[in-house]
Amino acid sequence: MSPRYFIETYGCQMNVHDSERMAGLLEEAGYQPAATDADADLIVVNTCSVREHAEDKLYTRLGEINALEERTGRRPAVAVAGCVAQQEGRRLLTSTNGHVIDVVVGTQRQRFLPMLLERARTDPFALVDTDPLDDVSFPLGIVRRQDPVRAYITIIEGCNDHCAFCVVPTTRGKERMRRAADIVDEATAAVASGRREIHLLGQIVNHYQDPADPNLDFAELLARVDAIPGVERIRFASPHPRHTSERIIDAIRNLPRVCKHLHLPIQSGSTPILAAMRRRHTREDYLRLVDRVRSAVPDIQLSTDVIVGFPGETDEDFEATMSLTREVTFHAIYSFKYSPRPNTLAAMRLQDNVSETEKTQRIVALQQQQREIQEGLHGAMVGRTFDVLIDATSRRRPEELSGRTSGNTTVNCPGEPSWIGRTVSITIERAGPYSAWGRPAT
Numbered sequence: 230m231s232p233r234y235f236i237e238t239y240g241c242q243m244n245v246h247d248s249e250r251m252a253g254l255l256e257e258a259g260y261q262p263a264a265t266d267a268d269a270d271l272i273v274v275n276t277c278s279v280r281e282h283a284e285d286k287l288y289t290r291l292g293e294i295n296a297l298e299e300r301t302g303r304r305p306a307v308a309v310a311g312c313v314a315q316q317e318g319r320r321l322l323t324s325t326n327g328h329v330i331d332v333v334v335g336t337q338r339q340r341f342l343p344m345l346l347e348r349a350r351t352d353p354f355a356l357v358d359t360d361p362l363d364d365v366s367f368p369l370g371i372v373r374r375q376d377p378v379r380a381y382i383t384i385i386e387g388c389n390d391h392c393a394f395c396v397v398p399t400t401r402g403k404e405r406m407r408r409a410a411d412i413v414d415e416a417t418a419a420v421a422s423g424r425r426e427i428h429l430l431g432q433i434v435n436h437y438q439d440p441a442d443p444n445l446d447f448a449e450l451l452a453r454v455d456a457i458p459g460v461e462r463i464r465f466a467s468p469h470p471r472h473t474s475e476r477i478i479d480a481i482r483n484l485p486r487v488c489k490h491l492h493l494p495i496q497s498g499s500t501p502i503l504a505a506m507r508r509r510h511t512r513e514d515y516l517r518l519v520d521r522v523r524s525a526v527p528d529i530q531l532s533t534d535v536i537v538g539f540p541g542e543t544d545e546d547f548e549a550t551m552s553l554t555r556e557v558t559f560h561a562i563y564s565f566k567y568s569p570r571p572n573t574l575a576a577m578r579l580q581d582n583v584s585e586t587e588k589t590q591r592i593v594a595l596q597q598q599q600r601e602i603q604e605g606l607h608g609a610m611v612g613r614t615f616d617v618l619i620d621a622t623s624r625r626r627p628e629e630l631s632g633r634t635s636g637n638t639t640v641n642c643p644g645e646p647s648w649i650g651r652t653v654s655i656t657i658e659r660a661g662p663y664s665a666w667g668r669p670a671t
């Protein structure tokens with residue numbers, strides 16, 4: 230009987246997609262998916278270290294896997310992958326006493342996972358492989374996509390920017406680009422397998438440049454993916470404000486399949502804090518960019534990331550974040566309390582001097598303000614009709630369907646599961662801060 234694997238994923242879309250790749254590699258090597266961790270011969274924990282909270286989950290999970298072994302008497306192999314694996318490497322074995330980990334595989338070495346597992350079968354010591362690798366190609370047809378509608382495709386790995394708070398340059402390595410021809414081939418194969426939405430991924434996705442052709446930039450890549458027959462929608466994450474050129478804004482406006490949604494991380498509304506974060510844009514630069522984007526694409530919806538409580542953030546700095554988010558009226562904000570991450574410039578050079586209480590008060594105030602903004606924006610959708618790409622059954626009401634508008638608003642509606650993957654015109658009847666509800670237009 231084939232060995233069975235179970236992958237659990239923490240963190241961002243890039244990690245979700247890495248898990249899809251590892252699943253494909255394991256199936257190529259003869260593994261089959263397991264329904265639960267208790268049925269698995271191999272458990273892969275694909276970790277995130279962007280927030281302290283995310284990293285803590287690994288240690289909790291390893292304890293639970295230990296308890297599972299004691300309960301069932303079975304000893305699955307355990308592999309730790311992702312950013313914590315890359316960041317901690319061999320140290321993971323001592324911090325967890327090593328006894329539940331067989332393989333530690335870094336972010337750039339995931340393709341070697343089956344080979345490492347094979348070696349681990351005869352090796353009494355845990356194997357650790359976190360060496361950097363420049364090659365970012367990935368064989369076509371291996372990835373096991375979990376989402377029936379959306380295909381994640383990595384176009385850039387790593388980042389050279391070293392924002393002061395960010396662990397990515399150390400966990401994902403220096404910036405490396407995939408060839409445009411490989412990206413287009415993968416998108417074409419994803420459409421042939423029934424996917425309707427292509428989601429391009431990179432740490433600074435809009436910094437893309439084909440390694441084989443310096444003239445082929447992100448705007449041109451969008452045009453090439455847009456031209457693939459069968460692609461219905463294109464999204465991308467995450468662009469950097471600094472690299473959002475006129476060519477990219479024109480591509481969003483002119484290419485029919487590129488969604489009218491732009492996630493533009495701001496992190497703080499205060500220019501001195503942005504400078505301390507080494508973001509290389511000011512509040513004013515950002516607001517000018519928002520104006521340019523909105524004049525070119527009036528119906529675009531914007532979202533952002535915000536960190537509260539960065540070292541040195543005063544009440545005045547935080548008020549600048551509150552006023553900026555009011556001024557821009559984002560459709561969504563992903564907000565986090567600052568926590569120092571290992572090997573980052575902020576952790577090494579700055580004192581984490583905003584108290585936990587202040588961080589909590591600030592994030593609560595920001596989220597409350599944002600909730601009111603979203604209620605207003607979604608309320609304005611009522612009575613209007615939107616094209617919604619149905620992507621799942623509703624999480625709360627399984628008899629309903631869920632999908633997204635081009636602007637990335639979640640819309641729930643009555644309908645048949647066979648509609649998943651179809652674009653349906655939905656007239657919005659009611660809306661709350663996080664989603665809207667409607668019926669198919671007649």
Ligand code: SF4
Binds near residue numbers: 389391396397432433
């Ligand atoms: S640009 Fe993004 S990924 Fe790169 S260091 Fe800054 S926050 Fe991290």
